[in-house]
Amino acid sequence: MKIAIIGAGNLGLSIAKGILHTNGATTMYLTKRHIEIIKEYEKYGNVTVTQDNKLAVKESDVLIFAVQPGHFEGILQEVKEFLTEKHVIISTITGFSLEKIESIIGKDAYIIRSMPNTAISVGKSMTCLCSNEAGAKRIELAKAIFNRMGHSMEIPESQMQAATVICASGIAFWMRLIRATTQGAIQLGFDAKEAQELAMHTCNGAASLLIESGNHPEEEIDRVTTPMGCTIEGLNEMEHQGLSSSLIRGIVASFEKISQIRKG
Ligand SMILES: NC(=O)C1=CN([C@@H]2O[C@H](COP(=O)(O)OP(=O)(O)OC[C@H]3O[C@@H](n4cnc5c(N)ncnc54)[C@H](O)[C@@H]3O)[C@@H](O)[C@H]2O)C=CC1
Numbered sequence: 239m240k241i242a243i244i245g246a247g248n249l250g251l252s253i254a255k256g257i258l259h260t261n262g263a264t265t266m267y268l269t270k271r272h273i274e275i276i277k278e279y280e281k282y283g284n285v286t287v288t289q290d291n292k293l294a295v296k297e298s299d300v301l302i303f304a305v306q307p308g309h310f311e312g313i314l315q316e317v318k319e320f321l322t323e324k325h326v327i328i329s330t331i332t333g334f335s336l337e338k339i340e341s342i343i344g345k346d347a348y349i350i351r352s353m354p355n356t357a358i359s360v361g362k363s364m365t366c367l368c369s370n371e372a373g374a375k376r377i378e379l380a381k382a383i384f385n386r387m388g389h390s391m392e393i394p395e396s397q398m399q400a401a402t403v404i405c406a407s408g409i410a411f412w413m414r415l416i417r418a419t420t421q422g423a424i425q426l427g428f429d430a431k432e433a434q435e436l437a438m439h440t441c442n443g444a445a446s447l448l449i450e451s452g453n454h455p456e457e458e459i460d461r462v463t464t465p466m467g468c469t470i471e472g473l474n475e476m477e478h479q480g481l482s483s484s485l486i487r488g489i490v491a492s493f494e495k496i497s498q499i500r501k502g
């Protein structure tokens with residue numbers, strides 16, 4: 239697969255790492271404005287680092303755009319005369335609709351919107367995808383790309399903002415839960431490094447239990463909750479303090495904000 243990542247910043251480089259670590263590209267072009275800091279990627283042999291978006295487009299089949307929203311339209315205008323029917327356009331850009339992309343490069347283009355998260359750099363992204371009508375023919379290809387770097391789900395475009403909150407911002411939410419658990423473990427006597435190790439591997443184990451068993455979280459909670467024991471004591475205190483409620487409210491606040499940004 240000949241892949242170009244247009245805008246190799248935070249997210250673009252995370253995607254590049256995910257693809258390179260799984261040998262997912264025959265050639266890869268990485269573009270950005272200041273290329274010095276990513277020149278080292280050329281050590282991979284099949285990677286070309288350049289400021290030339292047109293060259294990257296001409297030499298690639300799958301184009302993954304990961305620039306800031308304000309730059310996207312200008313870059314599409316710059317490269318659109320080089321787009322052919324071999325190209326699959328994958329946008330990671332928050333809030334930039336399929337309709338708007340179509341209005342710049344045409345309805346016949348295969349356009350996919352994707353919402354990965356930064357765990358893509360370690361092959362564990364939850365990535366949501368949607369496509370325009372033409373792009374439906376290439377959605378399986380896009381899923382195959384993102385499944386190499388985690389798990390993907392096709393959703394209607396109307397749910398992309400909600401998916402951004404749960405999956406992209408979600409990385410930050412889960413980090414805070416892990417950090418809070420770490421702080422608790424330090425208070426119970428573990429040193430900081432041990433505390434984080436305990437917290438993150440327990441978190442990983444909890445998610446893996448659900449993924450592998452298909453069970454509901456309460457089923458797994460029942461297994462570790464001894465009547466009159468310490469687990470239920472802790473859980474109930476967390477709920478008295480509003481654990482579930484504060485998470486749900488945070489998610490809804492985040493969704494309201496992204497909806498406002500979109501309208502603005
Ligand atoms: N799914 C997720 O977890 C997240 C998604 N995003 C979305 O991803 C997009 C990128 O975000 P970040 O990676 O944080 O941004 P960033 O600012 O780190 O990266 C953007 C890159 O685009 C490059 N760029 C700017 N103009 C260019 C041009 N004309 N040609 C080629 N490259 C150019 C910049 O040099 C920069 O390296 C945003 O649209 C944002 O909405 C952002 C954060 C998280």
Ligand SMILES: O=C(O)[C@@H]1CCC=N1
Binds near residue numbers: 332402406407
């Ligand atoms: O915080 C934000 O607004 C962006 C969108 C998803 C992740 N970062």
